[in-house]
Amino acid sequence: MEDVIDTNTPTKVDWYDSHCFLELTMQKLVRLQRYGEETSMLAIDASNLLDESIRDRRAKWRTLAHRKYGISVEQVSMFLTSDNIVITFFEHSGADVLKPILTRLNSPQTIIRSSNDPSMLVQAVIDVVVDMSVPINKAVDEMFGELESAVLSNPTITQSKQLYVLRSGLTLLMDNIIATGGLVRTLIDHRAVLNMAPSNTDSTGSSASPSPQNANTSVHISATTQVYLQDVQDHITALQNSTHNSIRSAENLTSLIFNTIAASQNESVRQLTLVSSFFLPLTFLTGYFGMNFDPMPVVNEHSDMFFWLIAGPVMLVTAALLVSARMIRLGPLSWKWRRRLQSLGRRKQD
Structure with a gap:
């Protein structure tokens, strides 16, 4: 419960005797709006308006483009119990995540309903959380197109600041995606965890702290869920590659800005040097005849x-x-x- 309340808990999976606890980070694209001296965040679907102060939100969202787009970072906590109960906790966007899942549950043809498997429900939540990050890369591609055209036509220092803000947001996105990928791999490898020995005991007879390496848990991740989790892992890998390419493009574009500005300054200095060289003899003669x-x-x-x-x-x-x-x-x-x-x-x- 302490990890649920603390919204800065890192992404992890804890295995216990009667339940499994999952903590992951959800990232989604938000549109920034100005209200006086404060900046509020409006989700792309216009469903949530976050009312936290700017000071409290600094660790929970990151700007992608000045006064245009940002990344909202929220914590998602889940419990999967041995008696087939799934409990989820969201900060703000629970409706955004659960709405498509409820739509699938209302259809008897979907595997999430026909399988009657609680671990498939956990997979569905993780899948939606990962898919919420996809619009971020699309917005980044759009911003890169605008910045690239502006840099090629008229490079300025202001554009380098915009690229720094963009690269900072992409770095946060990459870190959280990598952590989520580790969580998904842990769930896929849960079959090996079940085949391991029970948890060791210390000299006092108490059990050691639970971990994927020594936990004796009764929570079951079905083979079907592991297959669908591999598909989620593919989405995470695609997001990682796309984000990595975007970060590298931002660095290259920043280098292009400074190289272009430096070349322009060198050309100006060269022209001034030519003019000075042309008038240097006249300056000498003027000084001589002025004596x-x-x-x-x-x-x-x-x-x-x-x-x-x-x-x-x-x-x-x-x-x-x-x-x-x-x-x-x-x-x-x-x-x-x-x-x-x-x-x-x-x-x-x-």
Whole structure:
């Protein structure tokens, strides 16, 4: 009961003599809305409005896009008893999870009803909890498309901040998905747990703490449930791969932003260097002729002809050096285009 009340309990499975306790994390996509100075979260299906304060919600949701999307993190607790009773505890989204399950239970053709298996009900809850994370990846793909177009057209530092927020939310999503995958694998391997020896006792005769390695439990996970749990495991693996690719794309896009901005700054510095190199001889001559020498015929005769006789050839030599350096740098490219033009001319003659 302490683990149920504490909403920060990590994902786990505990096996006891008469029941099994499961703790997992549910993540779903939410739409952020602004109300004055506070940000509220509205679920995509518009069914739940979380009324917690921002300070209390920091550990329970993560922003994906500023004032647009976020990830809601909730705890789901389940008890599966040996007398075929399933008890579930949700923070906010119990109706969202149980609604599709009740729809399946109302149909006599579904296996969850025809099998009369409580472990299949546990599998159904885990399946819906995992499926609630699927819209997150779809929203991430949409945001990546918008950010990628903006970065390729006009990269800015603000976009890097948005990518950091997005990558932070994806990291939280990945961590919780991996933990849920471990829980599902534990349930799939429950058949091996049943074949193990009973729990060991210490020197005082009391039983050791229950764990999947030494628990002697009467809770049964059917073979049919294990088959369907393998399908849930496939969904988790797909989510992991998609989330990992999204995190890597965010990192690559962030690197592209900084590389593009750095290249643009380098080009600006290069142009300023060319301008400075062009006017450097003029600056030297201006400083020289601005000195107070006596006698200095050019100054005394109030004529600037001598200045231009020196500055003209110097500027021509400087411009020739700059142009020749650029031609040398573009030489291989010019030769390549020259060969292409020659090949096009021969094609026209043919």
